Amino acid sequence: xxxxxxxxxxxxxxxxxxxxxxxxxxxxxxxxxxxxxxxxxxxxxxxxxxxxxxxxxxxxxxxxxxxxxxxxxxxxxxxxxxxxxxxxxxxxxxxxxxxxxxxxxxxxxxxxxxxxxxxxxx
Amino acid sequence: xxxxxxxxxxxxxxxxxxxxxxxxxxxxxxxxxxxxxxxxxxxxxxxxxxxxxxxxxxxxxxxxxxxxxxxxxxxxxxxxxxxxxxxxxxxxxxxxxxxxxxxxxxxxxxxxxxxxxxxxxxxxxxxxxxxxxxxxxxxxxxxxxxxxxxxxxxxxxxxxxxxxxxxxxxxxxxxxxxxxxxxxxxxxxxxxxxxxxxxxxxxxxxxxxxxxxxxxxxxxxxxxxxxxxxxxxxxxxxxxxxxxxxxxxxxxxxxxxxxxxxxxxxxxxxxxxxxxxxxxxxxxxxxxxxxxxxxxxxxxxxxxxxxxxxxxxxxxxxxxxxxxxxxxxxxxxxxx
Numbered sequence: 355x356x357x358x359x360x361x362x363x364x365x366x367x368x369x370x371x372x373x374x375x376x377x378x379x380x381x382x383x384x385x386x387x388x389x390x391x392x393x394x395x396x397x398x399x400x401x402x403x404x405x406x407x408x409x410x411x412x413x414x415x416x417x418x419x420x421x422x423x424x425x426x427x428x429x430x431x432x433x434x435x436x437x438x439x440x441x442x443x444x445x446x447x448x449x450x451x452x453x454x455x456x457x458x459x460x461x462x463x464x465x466x467x468x469x470x471x472x473x474x475x476x
Numbered sequence: 477x478x479x480x481x482x483x484x485x486x487x488x489x490x491x492x493x494x495x496x497x498x499x500x501x502x503x504x505x506x507x508x509x510x511x512x513x514x515x516x517x518x519x520x521x522x523x524x525x526x527x528x529x530x531x532x533x534x535x536x537x538x539x540x541x542x543x544x545x546x547x548x549x550x551x552x553x554x555x556x557x558x559x560x561x562x563x564x565x566x567x568x569x570x571x572x573x574x575x576x577x578x579x580x581x582x583x584x585x586x587x588x589x590x591x592x593x594x595x596x597x598x599x600x601x602x603x604x605x606x607x608x609x610x611x612x613x614x615x616x617x618x619x620x621x622x623x624x625x626x627x628x629x630x631x632x633x634x635x636x637x638x639x640x641x642x643x644x645x646x647x648x649x650x651x652x653x654x655x656x657x658x659x660x661x662x663x664x665x666x667x668x669x670x671x672x673x674x675x676x677x678x679x680x681x682x683x684x685x686x687x688x689x690x691x692x693x694x695x696x697x698x699x700x701x702x703x704x705x706x707x708x709x710x711x712x713x714x715x716x717x718x719x720x721x722x723x724x725x726x727x728x729x730x731x732x733x734x735x736x737x738x739x740x741x742x743x744x745x746x747x748x749x750x751x752x753x754x755x756x757x758x759x760x761x762x763x764x765x766x767x768x769x770x771x772x773x774x775x776x777x778x779x780x781x782x783x784x785x786x787x788x789x790x791x792x793x794x795x796x797x798x799x800x801x802x803x804x805x806x807x808x809x810x811x812x
Contacts, residue, residue: 449572452523452534454499461491462792464636465804471640471660472808 477582478810479619480802481574481590482629483610485554485650486672486761488570489799490577493807496796497577503551503569504538506531525572527565534569542688550688556669557593557651558606571613581618588619589806591626591798593651594665597736601669622809625665627655629801634757634791636804642754643785645733646798647762649673652733656740658748664740670729672762678728679721685714693718694765701726702767702774726765730772734779741782753784759797763790 482489490497503525506513513531517524522537532551533541542550553559553566553573560566578588592607607623614621630653631644640660646653649672656664672694673687680690693699693715701723741747758772769790776788791797 448525449575451518452499452525452572452576454497454535454577457496457498458494460494461496461800461803463491463800463804463807464633465807467636468632468640468804468808469811471636475660 478587478589478803478806479578480629480799480804480806481578481588481614482796482799482802483590483592484648484761484798485552485557486648487795488573488577489796491796491799491803493803496799499573499577500536500539501553501573502538503532503534503553503565504541504549505551505565506533525569527568532565532569534572543692554650556599556673557596557648557667557671558601558603559609567609567613574613575617578614578617578619585618585620587622587806587810588614589622589624589802589809590614591629591802592623594625594627594653594655594667596651596667596669599669622806624802624805625653625655625662626798627653627665628657628662629798629805630757630759630791631655631657631662632801632804633797634759634789635755638755641750643737643756645756645758647671647758647760649761652729654733654737656747658750663746663748664744666740668733668736670732675722675725675729675762678725679718682721683714683717685718690718690722694722698766700766702770726771727775730775731779734776734781738779738781750783753786755787755789756785757789757791759791759794761795763794
């Protein structure tokens with residue numbers, strides 16, 4: 355009963371004079387075409403190059419840079435190379451007035467023994 | 477030639493082949509008109525440095541002055557084994573102390589091996605800044621600075637006759653540094669931020685005297701920490717009370733050290749399996765009190781360690797042992 359009812363309605367729908375069915379089919383095909391075109395365009399678009407390089411490393415394009423910076427900086431914007439090994443400033447104080455306790459004479463160390471142990475392990 | 481430098485909380489000690497120099501790592505700031513103060517100090521022959529119109533007495537004189545005038549506050553460039561973050565004049569004073577101890581280099585880029593503490597296991601702090609600051613200070617004087625861990629420097633002196641195998645403990649004022657060494661390779665090194673200052677501070681607090689006074693009694697009285705306490709309380713003078721408190725806190729410090737050493741043996745993966753009993757050598761100024769080794773042995777027997785200790789040895793001349801270990805390392809470094 356149910357199957358017969360559905361097929362009866364489809365027959366009416368496909369055979370009716372009203373162009374609604376054609377419109378739906380055409381618009382679906384257009385949307386599908388646009389979607390495929392978009393996919394094709396995305397695939398064809400060249401990949402954007404990486405703009406950041408670290409300490410002379412070579413980028414995909416073969417370009418290199420001596421420090422961490424943007425490859426296209428804005429005008430008048432420079433970069434600063436930080437010197438992490440810079441010496442700290444310590445104020446000089448006159449030490450000529452200081453006197454320490456002194457013990458003169460040969461200072462006993464185990465340097466000969468240490469050398470012997472070191473040579474034995476070589 | 478070469479030079480070794482022990483950068484301790486309480487003393488800076490330099491060693492050359494024929495000379496050892498010591499300077500107490502302390503200073504005291506004098507208030508008043510700088511010109512008048514400087515003339516007075518010069519007449520008395522008291523060492524001082526001047527900075528920003530302030531005059532500082534440096535070294536042993538500062539320590540002695542603080543004993544006599546209880547109101548005078550002794551300042552320390554270092555605290556707990558590292559640069560004192562609360563003392564703004566510490567670096568210039570340290571520079572003056574190091575400059576006087578090292579003098580001018582005997583040759584260009586003469587090697588100076590200086591000691592640094594190992595990373596403490598009981599404090600959230602690193603030692604990198606301390607190491608860099610000292611390196612810069614030494615380099616600015618024309619030396620080539622090379623750092624070595626304090627406990628390793630002590631092992632070079634104390635374990636050299638034992639194939640560089642065993643345990644070395646350097647007991648300083650601010651810290652105790654420990655090293656487990658096997659055939660010259662340090663397996664484990666660490667430090668605890670307790671040392672002689674911990675003993676002085678708590679002994680002073682418990683007996684109602686200043687830390688400086690407790691330190692003075694520790695260093696200058698006839699204190700023997702192994703001596704039985706019988707009769708100690710009969711003479712209820714201030715000094716006997718301080719001595720009794722010092723003895724208690726020596727015990728607390730040694731037990732703390734042994735408990736942490738035992739924990740390292742239990743938890744660390746790098747501890748070697750010693751096949752034979754190994755020696756435990758001790759150095760540093762805090763270990764110089766009479767009866768120390770016997771007292772340490774008693775505590776070791778109570779606490780125990782998971783390895784067999786053949787003997788507990790106080791290194792020869794414990795106060796200068798780290799500095800001499802640095803010198804030995806510097807001589808080898810120069811000859812390589």
